[in-house]
Amino acid sequence: MMDIAAIQTLISYDMQAVNALILKRLRSDVALVNQLGHYIINSGGKRLRPMLLLLSARAFGYQGTHHINLAAIVEFIHTATLLHDDVVDASQLRRGQQTANSVWGNEASVLVGDFLYSRAFQMMVEVNNMRVMEILSDATNIIAEGEVLQLLNCHEPDTSEADYLRVIRSKTAKLFEAAAQLGAVISEQPSESAQAMAKYGAHLGTAFQLIDDVLDYSATASEMGKNVGDDLAEGKPTLPLIYALKHGTPAQQQILREAISKGGKEFITDVIDSLESTDAIGYTAHAAQKEADMAIAALTGLPSSYYTDALYALAKFSVNRSY
Numbered sequence: 608m609m610d611i612a613a614i615q616t617l618i619s620y621d622m623q624a625v626n627a628l629i630l631k632r633l634r635s636d637v638a639l640v641n642q643l644g645h646y647i648i649n650s651g652g653k654r655l656r657p658m659l660l661l662l663s664a665r666a667f668g669y670q671g672t673h674h675i676n677l678a679a680i681v682e683f684i685h686t687a688t689l690l691h692d693d694v695v696d697a698s699q700l701r702r703g704q705q706t707a708n709s710v711w712g713n714e715a716s717v718l719v720g721d722f723l724y725s726r727a728f729q730m731m732v733e734v735n736n737m738r739v740m741e742i743l744s745d746a747t748n749i750i751a752e753g754e755v756l757q758l759l760n761c762h763e764p765d766t767s768e769a770d771y772l773r774v775i776r777s778k779t780a781k782l783f784e785a786a787a788q789l790g791a792v793i794s795e796q797p798s799e800s801a802q803a804m805a806k807y808g809a810h811l812g813t814a815f816q817l818i819d820d821v822l823d824y825s826a827t828a829s830e831m832g833k834n835v836g837d838d839l840a841e842g843k844p845t846l847p848l849i850y851a852l853k854h855g856t857p858a859q860q861q862i863l864r865e866a867i868s869k870g871g872k873e874f875i876t877d878v879i880d881s882l883e884s885t886d887a888i889g890y891t892a893h894a895a896q897k898e899a900d901m902a903i904a905a906l907t908g909l910p911s912s913y914y915t916d917a918l919y920a921l922a923k924f925s926v927n928r929s930y
Contacts, residue, residue, distance in 0.1 A: 609920035614658065617917055621661045622654065625678045632679065632726055639711070643719045647686055647707050656681045656786045659811070659921065663790020663804055666914040673734050673793045680743065681786050683727040688750060688782075690720035695758065696841050738792055746785035753777025762842035764864040768849050775816040776809065783812030803905050807918065810902035814925040817895035820845040821888055822929070824879055839878060842870035846894065848878070851887040859884070892926070899926045 615622070633644045657678035664674035692698070693706040694713045700706060708716040724747070731740050756774045760766045787808030791801040823838045824847060838845050844852075844867050852863045859881040866874040882888055902922040909915045 608923060609917055611653075611921075611924050614662070614917045614920060614924075617913055618658060618661045618665070621665070621675065621678070622658070624675045625654075625657050625661070625682070628675055628679045629682060632683075632730060635722065639715060640719055640722050643707050643711055643715060644686075644723065646710070647690060648682075650701070650704055654682065655815070655921075656685050656782055659783060659808060659918075660786040660790050662914050662917050662921070663787045663808075664794055665790075666909055666912055666918060667791055667794035667796055667800070668910070669790065669794040671793065673736075673739075674790065676730055676734055677739065677789050677793065678786075680727045680730050681782060681789075683723045683730070684743070684747060684750075685782055687720040687723035687727070688754070688778075690716045690723070691754070694720075695754070696837075698837070698841075700837075734793075736793070739789060742785050742788055742792065746781045749777050749781045753779070753781065757843070760844060762868050762870060764844060764852060764867040766844040766849060768846065771844065771846055771849055772813070776813055779816040780809045780812030783815070784808035787811070800908075803908070807902045807905035807922075810898045810905065811922055811925055814895045814898035814902065814922070817846060817891055817898065818926055818928060820847055821891050821895070823847075824882055825888060836872050836875045836878075839866060839875060840870055840872050842867055846891045847882050847887040850890045851878075851881045851885045854885045854887070855881050895926045899923070 609617070629648055630645075633641065633648065635641055635644075660678045660681055661674055689701065690707055693701060694708045694716050697708075698706050699709045706716075707719070727743075731743055734740075753774050753776075756770075757778055760770060760774060784805050785808070788801050788805040791804045820838070823836065823845065839848070848863060848867060852860055852867075855863060859877075862874055862877045863881055866878050899922045902925075903919060906915065906918055906922075909918070
């Protein structure tokens with residue numbers, strides 16, 4: 608079984624081309640766009656979404672160059688969402704360093720996020736494929752809906768598991784889905800193969816987010832690159848909290864409801880005790896494993912190759928990680 612380093616080595620040539628294109632297309636006559644854009648692009652992300660697109664295309668034997676353009680586009684869209692997310696959440700730390708909004712302010716972060724979105728759409732048109740544009744424009748719209756849904760759920764202790772899953776499938780998993788699907792589309796695969804890859808990406812992205820929810824209460828700040836308990840501080844009712852709220856004692860339920868309603872970390876010790884006693888972390892990890900298993904099942908029928916092996920390994924990595 609490949610580890611993440613082996614996967615990165617497998618597509619290192621393609622990823623070098625993606626990174627070069629990202630730097631090229633980040634250029635602007637406006638100095639602040641260059642400065643802030645380079646800051647967040649070079650801040651140590653795993654490049655999972657472009658990686659997924661490259662692996663998908665190569666798994667189907669793609670030999671052109673559009674996968675490089677699309678991988679860069681996907682990363683621009685993702686980076687734009689991060690810039691906007693951090694402003695909405697008033698985040699101060701991401702990937703172990705200060706967020707762009709804490710360095711340059713909210714206004715600059717929002718506007719450079721807009722620049723990245725619009726640059727992504729310029730590049731999208733250059734691919735000159737209506738199906739590609741349809742997938743990416745639909746994904747971007749659904750991500751925005753997911754952001755609004757998350758905002759509505761903030762500080763809302765009555766958020767259901769179904770409500771929460773809808774948020775993460777829109778906000779997080781949709782771009783994974785688009786990336787995986789696009790690899791099949793540009794390889795001119797039949798619709799069944801493209802849909803299988805879309806399912807793989809959607810389940811993979813959901814598994815990743817659920818493990819992020821687990822790590823928010825169990826990892827160290829240095830491992831996660833952000834402060835432990837940040838979701839609670841922002842009043843986000845993630846799956847561990849939703850499960851504990853449903854299965855905890857009346858006293859625990861009261862504390863959890865107050866913690867979600869108020870936000871902050873005043874109740875962090877009591878919250879973690881509630882998560883442990885209800886096995887909410889174990890429940891969430893199991894839910895992530897089910898998503899990873901469904902992602903793996905979607906790969907049935909793909910051509911045998913190192914790239915297909917890497918897609919299997921990525922699903923395994925999604926639930927067996929500490930960062």
